[in-house]
Amino acid sequence: MDLVSIVCRFLAKLVRPARIAALGFIAILAVFGTVQAQAQAQSAQTDLAGKIVQAMDALFAGPNAGARAAHAKGVLVEGNFTPTEAAALLSRADHFHAATVPVVVRFSNFAGVPTIPDGDPNASPRGMSIKFLLPDGGDTDIVAHAYNGFPAATPEDLLGFLQAVAAPDPAVIQQFLATHPAAKTFAETPKPAPVSYATETFYGVSSFRFTNSAGISHYGRYRLEPMAGPAYLDKAATAAKPPGYLADDMAERLRKQPVQFRLMVQLAASGDAINDGSIAWPATRRAVHVGTLTLRTLPANGEATQRSLLFTPLNLVAGIAPSADPLLVVRNRAYRISYARRYGASAEAKEIIRTGRTQ
């Protein structure tokens, strides 16, 4: 006889008040069990995020004081975002309905090495993080990189990949790549240095659910297309560039004219892998142009401001919800661990960590 049948028989024998009390007790136990299971899952995710940050440290000789565990070298730019009419049809998110909202954008090299030369192969894929400053005083983020996919579908696989890359014996990474196709594709895909951050295409990788005012939802992925067009350097041109050419180029461009990107949302079709960021969807999928980013200035205290800013993919607003992509939750925790480490002692960081304002 199973446990449910035993409990049912036991309840049937009780008088009514005792039965109600017993049912109440069982309900409390069930809620307690669920809460406990959730707490255990959260603690396992935090533990995994911590291990990934440690693996990044092992790879990049970190922790590097005041720097991010990944994407440590960056440049901050300010401007605004103007949504299209199509944005309002896709989602009820505030910034898709406003006339225009201010944005803070951080472009970055991949490695967790704050002094990495921009032409170094470990500077790819580049990052682009966007913070939309909303009319109600809140904010929401997009975190994207210049590769349409990811080397791992799960955080566990990402940990394995980072540890294999750091292993002194090259056979370890060879063995990992032989058994992990997404990591192999990532390792083998050329990722040339861009002429400029303004000539790179960036991908949001994880899917989100966009819901409009009528309650209609679509899954989609962000893509940022440079309006200057994509342009890359060959090996010789990359080698000839100074170590900080990307920040210099941005300053130079902005002196002449704004730098612009089209924000696109690529929509999933039936059968597309919604919860697996390691798999790019076919290029033929419809993409909605939801707005234009126009970047105009470099803030005066960019280095200090960069340190104080936390961009995370789960800092969302009503109308844009996460998919069940397992990377998202662990990313969120890893970014917070790295943020607390580089900036946690400040009053502002304590407030962000306490209130969860920037999730």
Ligand code: HEM
């Ligand atoms: C489980 C998967 C991932 C983990 C654990 C992870 C971990 C991290 C960590 C620890 C940081 C430093 C954050 C900070 O100090 O503020 C970071 C930054 C960054 N990551 Fe990831 N990452 C993951 C997946 C991704 C994916 C899929 C993308 C691309 C869509 C991405 C793009 C970036 C970018 C652009 C930054 C720089 C953020 C900024 O400018 O502040 N990461 N990542």
